[in-house]
């Protein structure tokens with residue numbers, strides 16, 4: 001049997017993207033603003049609801065950066081960030097001259113542990129005399145964090161929350177879109193995310209004033225006078241009208257994408273049913289509704305001596321891409337000086353987890369093949 005290579009999560013076009021791009025060319029809106037940007041923002045606002053305001057940007061990383069700018073994070077400040085994440089969650093803290101304080105995860109969602117968060121806040125206040133300036137929880141792999149509990153801790157100490165929902169587009173907690181619980185939420189439309197604009201992101205704002213301010217900083221902080229007057233340092237972070245056209249097309253296929261990612265999860269759950277050493281990462285209870293952006297498994301080291309790396313190599317040899325889970329930020333050389341509050345969960349996840357192919361480019365047959373290779377390895 002001849003098999004095409006199976007990738008973790010490929011971009012998948014709806015077929016409507018070219019129409020919006022063509023419109024942009026026909027009307028000469030080949031610039032970082034225009035009708036596609038406005039319409040894409042309107043699509044995103046309609047999707048997330050909650051009266052939130054959305055600013056389309058060049059990347060998810062830019063969105064986190066602008067949220068921190070909006071919250072006034074600066075040199076000498078500390079910002080609490082989930083340790084189990086992609087470095088883009090934490091890098092903008094350093095762009096602002098602030099220090100990240102990493103907090104470990106709890107076992108069910110793999111996201112920020114609310115109790116450990118509170119412990120970290122108390123300890124930072126005791127040590128520095130100041131509370132952290134912001135908190136960045138992440139909805140990793142699309143699994144909603146325990147956002148109610150995290151928000152409760154944040155409110156108790158009066159600290160704003162920036163939800164990194166880059167991987168959680170379309171995920172819901174208690175029937176509410178992730179990214180709409182905190183003071184800000186962020187989205188990513190990078191090539192491998194739930195939907196793509198080839199590269200892009202968005203900032204979800206809770207007030208109109210936050211949106212106005214984000215647009216100001218995203219367009220070089222130019223004051224509204226006829227000449228170029230600057231009182232603040234700005235950025236060139238707006239999304240182009242071409243990219244937004246791709247985004248509008250992608251939005252027409254969002255429900256199919258979400259359905260397929262969730263279907264893949266169901267496939268993996270069934271295929272690994274009865275395999276003791278493998279646990280598929282699923283919603284802990286009915287409040288959680290993950291988009292299953294990447295489906296992930298944990299290998300129980302007490303039940304097998306086969307490592308995730310052995311599985312990855314076996315899958316790779318069969319033309320299937322898989323990947324270790326994110327390496328925790330508190331173990332990254334670049335953040336070695338940062339304070340960290342750890343409980344062993346994220347390090348356990350990194351040592352024993354594996355991301356499996358997901359999304360519209362992966363078929364039921366692919367999932368079957370992936371599972372049988374893993375089962376073969378475990379049986380050796």
Ligand SMILES: *Cc1c(COP(=O)(O)O)cnc(C)c1O
Pocket residue numbers: 058059060061062085086088089138164166167187188189190200201
């Ligand atoms: C992808 C990602 C980002 C950054 O988004 P970009 O659009 O690639 O800049 C931030 N946080 C997490 C958790 C991500 O997965």
